[in-house]
Amino acid sequence: MGVERVGRYTYRTTGVAIAGTGSVVGPKEGQGPLRAYFDRVWDDEIQGETSFERAERRLLQESQEVALDRAHWAWDDVDAAIGGDLLDQIVSTNFAGRQHGRPLLGLFSACAVFTEALGLGAILLSSAPMKRVLVSAVSHHMAAERQFRYPIELGVQRSPTAAWTATAAGSAALQAGPGELVVESVTFGRVVDFGSKDPNDMGSAMAPAAFDTIARHLEDTKQRPQDYDAIYTGDLGDLGIRLLEALGDRQDLPLAGSVDDCGRSLYDLKRQDVHNGGSGPGCSAGVFCGPLAKRLEAGDLNRLLLVATGALFSPTTYQQGDTIPCIAHAVAIQRQSSKEGIP
C-alpha cells in the first residue's frame, strides 16, 4: 500500500483494484461495434423520463448500480462517490448524490473527468484510510447538444470535424486491496491551449493536451508507448488521433500503432454518421467500464493507459471569443495475473 512519486508528475499507486464496473449506453452506442461489451443498452434515449437531463441522471445511476452489483457492494459500503459530468453545475452527479447519500466529491474536468476521478480515487485508496470509492462519469447526447450547441430538434447540420456526444455512463468500484485489475499509476494533466477556437473541432483542440500528458507519463515512468498494450485517449476522434500521432512524430515519440481512442472505437464511423467520433465524459467512462475493462479481464489486454481528454470551454467563453483550453488525465491499469503469474 502507498503512493510513490515517479518523476515529476506521476504517482504510482499500490494496493488499489477495480472490484467491478458498470457501463450503460444509449441505442446509437448499442448499434456500434462495441455493443456486446456494454452491461445495458437502452432501447431509446429517454426511457420514459420527462427530460433528457433526467434521462442522463438515470443513466448514471444505472451504471453505478451495475458497478456496485458486480463488486458485491451496497451503497452503504462506499466511503465516497467521486465523479462528474458535462451539464452545468454537474447536476447529474449531484442529483444522483441525493439518491445514494454517500459523501460526494464532485469534479469537473469536462470529458476528462473519468480519469480525474479514477486517479484521485486510486490515490486516496492507496494512501488514505478509505476502503471503497465509486467513480463515475456520464453524458447524454441530447442534453449536451442543447446545452453546448443547438437542440437536436432543430436539425442543424453538423460539420465534418464535429464529435457526437455519447449517451453513455461508466462507473468503477475501486477498492483498497487486491484484485484482478489494479491501478498502477496516475498522471494528472496540465491545461494546454494551442489557440483553437472551433467548438465543432474539439479533436484538434484536445490532441496537444493528450500528447502533453502521455509524453510526461512515459517520461516519468521511463516507458515507451509499446510498453502498454494500448493507450486509449478519451474523445479525440478520428482527426484528433491523427493529430496526436503527428505531434508524436514531430517530438520523436512515435505513437502510431500504440494509440486508439474511445470515441473513435465507440461507433462505426463510416456507417453511423457521427463524423469525427464520440465525445463526452460518458464516452471514456462507458468504453472503459464496458469494453476495455472486459478486454483486460479476458487477458486480451494486459496493460492499458487510459487518457481521458477534455475541452474546458463553455458556450459563454466561446461567444466571448476565447480559445479552448484542454486537459488530459492518465491512469494506467494492469491485469494483475499477467505480471504475477496467477492463472
Next chain:
Amino acid sequence: MGVERVGRYTYRTTGVAIAGTGSVVGPKEGQGPLRAYFDRVWDDEIQGETSFERAERRLLQESQEVALDRAHWAWDDVDAAIGGDLLDQIVSTNFAGRQHGRPLLGLFSACAVFTEALGLGAILLSSAPMKRVLVSAVSHHMAAERQFRYPIELGVQRSPTAAWTATAAGSAALQAGPGELVVESVTFGRVVDFGSKDPNDMGSAMAPAAFDTIARHLEDTKQRPQDYDAIYTGDLGDLGIRLLEALGDRQDLPLAGSVDDCGRSLYDLKRQDVHNGGSGPGCSAGVFCGPLAKRLEAGDLNRLLLVATGALFSPTTYQQGDTIPCIAHAVAIQRQSSKEGIP
C-alpha cells in the same frame, strides 16, 4: 504525517499547514465590516477587463498570486492546483490553469467547493507524496447573476431572502510540513435535499446540509460545538444561520453562540442592501483566506471549523421543477502554537 480515519466520515490529517493565503474582493465587499482583512480590494468590478467573466478569472489569478507570494513559492513549486468556481464548466478555474500550467484538479461543489478543495488538498498532502498544493475558489457578482438569475442591468427586484453573490476570491497555499496554521481534520458532505425549490432562498435549502455535516463531524471527533472557537458556515446568510440553530435545537445539538456565517459577516446587512448576506464560492474562500486566516494567525481564534455550503442546482433543473440538493464540506483548522505552547 498520515491520515487517520475518525468515526465514519472524518479524516484526521497530520503534517499539513497553510503556508500563505490570498484574498481579493470587489468594491462592495471592501465596504463591508471585514475590509481591513482583505489583501486587495478592487475599486471597481471589472478592472478594465472586457467581460465580468474575464474579471472573475483575474480575481482568481490575483488571489493565487498573493497566496504564492505569502508562501514564498513560485508556480513551479506547486504540485497541483485544486479548486473550482460557479461558472458553467468552471471556466475561471480552467482558464487560470492555462496561465499557471500546473497539474489541475478541477472540482465542482457549487459554493462548497473551497472546503472540498482544502480538504482534498490536506488529505493528499498528508498521505500522498505531494508537497505543495494551491487551493482556490472564486465568484463574481455580475457573472453569477447573469448566469443564474438575470443580468444586473435589468434591475430586477430581489426577494428578501435572496443572497448576494460575492465578488471575491480566496487561495490557500497548503504544504506538507509544519506551520502556524494546520489542517486538523476533514469531513466530506453528503447531498441533503429537504425539498426546497426557491433559488432566491438558498439559505433555507442549505441549512440542513450544513447541519448534517457539522453533526457528523462533531460525532466523529467526539466534540461539542464549543470545542471550536468558531464554526463558520459558507453562505447560509442571516436566515440560514437561524434555521441551522433551530435544527440544532431540535436535534439536541445547541449551536447558538458557536456558529457564524461567512456570508453574513462579509457585509453590513443593515446598510449594504444585500438582503440575506453573501454567497458564492468566493464568499467562504475570500472570508477564510482573509479575515479568518488573519484572526487565526493573530491568536484571536485558535480552532476553527469552516463549513462551506453549496446549492447543487442549475437554472435548467430549476426550470424543470426540480428541488435544490445541497452539500457542505467541513475542514478544521488549528493555530498550532495554541496547543503546543509555542509563543
